[in-house]
Amino acid sequence: MSKEKLVIESLSLTYSKGAPLALKEVALGIEENSLMAFIGPSGCGKSTFLRCLNRMNDFVRGVEITGRVLLDGRDIYAPDVDVTQLRRRVGMVFQRPNPFPFSIRENVAYGPKLLGERDKGRLGEIVERSLRNSGLWEEVKDRLNAQASSLSGGQQQRLCIARAIAVEPEVLLMDEPTSALDPMATARIEELARELKKYYTVVIVTHNMQQAARVSDHTAFFLMGELVEHGPTTKIFTTPRDKRTEDYITGRFG
């Protein structure tokens, strides 16, 4: 078993004091350079959990989080952590493609520019490399200055992936990245996700079990804020330990 990139220790989350827990004592390890899928019915807390991993929940007022999330052995909720540095290391791709209203080039260059990269030549290299790695380069290389909104939905989502990997993250979180896309575009993103795990630790949230089965090495099943079961994908889908997992993957609910 290879090194665990992220270790989550008894993480609980509530949206306001006294309210029922949205996440209950979740404990999980995520292996480096692997692809893990979070599955579960909607509202089960899988997206909430994902957003804990790069502290995007910090913006939600009233949220209280207990427990630890260790990235390379360091707690990302420790008081001395620079959240902006953390988010550079843990990138995120959202449910709906959300390109900035800039050109394709500017979208990808946004992150590196934040980090202080001003050199046009190097920015150009980063843009090309990121677009190549997200499989978009051949389609857009002649119109890098076109508005990002002129791309199709699937292309926009791959642009968002390019934008996320342009800052060289170590972990890439994908929150239902194909839920707004058609089957063809979905297939491309899935292929891309399998490719990306060579370089990054990828976590993908999906409500689509087939997708999880197709792309992931490991699967974690969430239900009502609880991590019911996790393990190698083949094992979860063939011989689940828990009755609830079995019910879910056989389609009894959700």
Next chain:
Amino acid sequence: MKDTDHETRGEALLSALDNSGDACPIRPNYAVFRKFADWLATFLLCSSMIFVTVVLCAILFFLAAKGGGALSWEFVTEPPRNGMTEGGIITPIVGTLQLIFVSMCFAFPVGVVTAVYFNEYARGGTLKKSLRLAMRSLASIPSVVLGLFGLAFFCTFLRFGTSLLSAGLTLGCMVLPTIVTASETALANVPQDYRDAAYALGATEWQTIYGVVLPSAFPGIITGGILSVGRVAGETAPIMFTGAVFFAPGFARGVFDSVMALPYHVYVLATAGTNIEKTTPLQYGTILVLLAVVLGISMVGMAARSRLRKDVL
């Protein structure tokens, strides 16, 4: 968090990706600069809001402190005396109320009807577009230009003279767009279900509008009306040469009489008097009453609006 080992890791990763590329520069100093810039921007934006709040409070407290002493029952119930160096301001108070009344008699019905037209009847086309353009243009016209228009049209052309009627109508033209916008919003907030339900019961278009849509939009329309009354009460420029006068011996008895008005009275006391020193308490007192009227009406409107929004949600 120390980032040195992540940097090296990042570069190792990068070479795995593409051997020719360089890493994103992660300059430790630059990170400090970013943090500082973030802090500075937050500080500046916060202080801009605090600054504006302090300015407003300073203005209000200054006027209240200076004018508080001048306020008395006599001040708000007696007419000015001795060339406006003594006495009270009941004449301009009543004049302002009369102006509000006249302007609203014109602007409120026309404004609401226009909004009904926009929201319920208009089907696109040139007429609607022209009316929309006219309303937006009207909203952008400087108030003093409206005053000129009032002088040329109401006073001279229609021979209303320098009167309550001319000034009130001029003010009405000024607030018409505000009332239209507010009423349109209120009408647009009426759920389509209500209309469908009325039509399903066999109501005609007009019965639906009059019996269902207007009543449910009424609170919103009234709120818009109240807020525009606040504006009417405080405006000076449109009435300076259409109906407001320096001094009137008594209240206007009819719409063709000229009136005194609070905002114009403030202007007159502050600039035209030969006894500026002597009238200082009167000036501050008048301003305080004007502010009380304008802000009072406006706050009633704001309170009504916030209650309305809560009801909607």
Next chain:
Amino acid sequence: MPNRGETLKLSETAPRAVITVIAMSGILVMAFILYFLTKEGIPILKDASITQLAAGRLWYPVSSPPLFGMMSLIGGSLAVTLTSSVLAIPLGVALALFLTEICPKRISGFFKITLEILGFLPSVVLGFIGMVVIAPYLQIKLELLSGLNLMNASMLLGVMILPTVATLSEESLHAVPQSQRDASYALGATRCETMFNVVLPGAARGIAQAAILGVMRAMGETMVVLMASGGAALLPESAFDPVRPLTSAIAAEMGETSVGSAHYHALFFMGFILLLITLSLNVLVIKIESRGEVK
């Protein structure tokens, strides 16, 4: 005897016709404004040429022969508008940014009310503040002959247009999708970077509109400049020179002219100029808006 279908039809069409006719009074008012301002303003061209009006620096409407050079007045208007916009537009955008991006929801309501009250202050009250507070202060601090000047009026005008600019900018900042802020934060951007690189550009069109509407209000505002700008019909050479913008000239002099005189027509001509300026700014705003809709 009309059949039932026809009476029903009448009960439908009559209200429709009445409402349409009344609604059209808006167009009528606007047409009358254009007509009367033109009709009363254009006759001044009999007494003075366009060049004399626009390029003449001397405004002596009651001397004989009268001089109707409006350049200093137009210059005064532009100077006051420009100065107040420079003061108020950045501040207004800053307030809007604070309200949407920084201020917790719980207290932003309070600040919005503050802004709204500021917007409700009658201009005559602000003009009064200019006369009794700012003018003496400037006079003593800067050892000026009079504290009633360009800077005094511009500061107050800035206060007048601030709520307009801030409220409209806030609306357009609010319309920037949260998902774009999320995207920026997820890349490790700080709040300040997200504000200036993503939110502001995303709201640029709305902010431009807010700024133009602010300029428009500053241009047309009367009482503040009438009371606090000093009233000298001279082209200002410094921020502390007195000026006489168009609006204050109209307001100050209209009471002393007789209907139909050259002076009267000259004042209407100024109103006509103001009308043209505000209407063209208005067209600009509509243009910006419609370009946004096409996209």
